[in-house]
Amino acid sequence: xxxxxxxxxxxxxxxxxxxxxxxxxxxxxxxxxxxxxxxxxxxxxxxxxxxxxxxxxxxxxxxxxxxxxxxxxxxxxxxxxxxxxxxxxxxxxxxxxxxxxxxxxxxxxxxxxxxxxxxxxxxxxxxxxxxxxxxxxxxxxxxxxxxxxxxxxxxxxxxxxxxxxxxxxxxxxxxxxxxxxxxxxxxxxxxxxxxxxxxxxxxxxxxxxxxxxxxxxxxxxxxxxxxxxxxxxxxxxxxxxxxxxxxxxxxxxxxxxxxxxxxxxxxxxxxxxxxxxxxxxxxxxxxxxxxxxxxxxxxxxxxxxxx
Ligand SMILES: [Zn+2]
Numbered sequence: 001x002x003x004x005x006x007x008x009x010x011x012x013x014x015x016x017x018x019x020x021x022x023x024x025x026x027x028x029x030x031x032x033x034x035x036x037x038x039x040x041x042x043x044x045x046x047x048x049x050x051x052x053x054x055x056x057x058x059x060x061x062x063x064x065x066x067x068x069x070x071x072x073x074x075x076x077x078x079x080x081x082x083x084x085x086x087x088x089x090x091x092x093x094x095x096x097x098x099x100x101x102x103x104x105x106x107x108x109x110x111x112x113x114x115x116x117x118x119x120x121x122x123x124x125x126x127x128x129x130x131x132x133x134x135x136x137x138x139x140x141x142x143x144x145x146x147x148x149x150x151x152x153x154x155x156x157x158x159x160x161x162x163x164x165x166x167x168x169x170x171x172x173x174x175x176x177x178x179x180x181x182x183x184x185x186x187x188x189x190x191x192x193x194x195x196x197x198x199x200x201x202x203x204x205x206x207x208x209x210x211x212x213x214x215x216x217x218x219x220x221x222x223x224x225x226x227x228x229x230x231x232x233x234x235x236x237x238x239x240x241x242x243x244x245x246x247x248x249x250x251x252x253x254x255x256x257x258x259x260x261x262x263x264x265x266x267x268x269x270x271x272x273x274x275x276x277x278x279x280x281x282x283x284x285x286x287x288x289x290x291x292x293x294x295x296x297x298x299x300x301x302x303x304x305x306x307x
Contacts (some may be wrong), residue, residue: 011087023080024054028067030288031295039065066093071295072119082106086116087294091286095253096272118268123293128278133167133180134203139210140164140243141189144254144265160263162270163197165208166242178242180278181268185252185263190222191218198224211239246277 017023028036034042036056040063046056055064068074073083078098084150085106098104103113145159163186167179182201187192202208204223210216212228219226229239237244253273256295 010088017081017084020080023084024067024178026084027073027080027291029092030291031067031071036065036067038063039069045254057101061186068295072123073294078108078112078116082108083116083294084291086113087120087290088287090117090120091290094283096276103169118265120290121268121272121275121296122294124275124290125268127293128182128271128275129200131180131278132203132286133165134206135179136168136170137202137206137208138166138168138240138243139194139198139202139208139216139249140240140248141213144266152263160266162266163189163194164243164247164291165197166246167206168242175244178246181246181274183274185267185270189213189215191215195219195222209240249277 017026035223036046037044038046038058038061040058041061043058043060045059046065047059048056053066054068055066057064066074068076073080076083084103086097089102089105097117099110099114099117102108102117103110103213106113108116140163142162144162144166164181165183165186166181168176169179170176182197184193184197184201186197195218197217198208199222202224207225207227208216208219209227209229210219212230216228217226231239250270252275254269276286279289282289
């Protein structure tokens with residue numbers, strides 16, 4: 001990323017992005033730090049084509065290029081300024097932003113705000129799957145959702161099984177520090193889902209510490225080093241301390257901002273939580289990082305997102 005701008009507060013935000021044109025200009029600079037390029041001939045010289053449409057015409061080959069083409073912002077009926085403000089609000093609050101709050105703050109209806117948030121979460125997830133956890137990892141399973149009456153599923157009374165992996169490293173004085181995290185909603189906790197999640201989220205050769213549940217030794221056959229650490233008589237949180245801390249934070253986040261989650265979109269909420277967690281040391285850069293994530297993502301029709 002060559003160009004960066006991070007507005008610090010709302011006053012600075014509106015000073016930096018007072019108009020639709022200012023947002024568009026910033027978007028072009030973030031997407032093409034060396035200047036916008038014609039899709040047709042690779043030229044960099046454009047006529048502004050139509051004022052009411054975000055389209056530029058190449059001076060050489062006359063091909064039309066839109067700065068939002070191929071991104072989740074393309075063909076949106078919501079102004080860029082509202083999108084920018086949404087990204088700013090999402091980046092500003094560590095707990096995120098509900099669709100209801102977003103709709104009030106940027107002046108769009110609830111469904112529009114909901115769709116924007118889901119597109120942004122999709123962009124966050126797409127960004128994070130490009131990275132894998134490596135080195136030392138803790139992996140565990142958890143269950144999210146309302147208690148199921150009468151029947152117990154898995155080891156808890158909650159509904160949806162989720163696999164959690166948190167990387168950690170050892171400091172100079174022997175203390176352990178959390179690195180990055182990944183989470184995956186799965187149909188059930190078994191050898192197949194554990195191995196599939198590990199292959200997606202973790203570099204081969206990494207050492208994976210678990211509570212020794214029977215589904216985890218299979219990791220050894222798939223290129224991971226397995227370090228079983230059974231609970232036995234110890235307190236559960238001393239066995240996998242990093243996962244335990246991470247999950248405690250997640251539960252506070254889930255209960256605080258979203259008041260319980262539907263299973264249908266649970267993965268997207270978890271993706272947002274991981275995205276923020278993985279960039280917690282870069283909080284000041286979150287606005288531009290989010291904008292870049294939105295610009296890199298291929299166009300995602302809402303029909304796919306809401307399935
Ligand atoms: Zn051209």
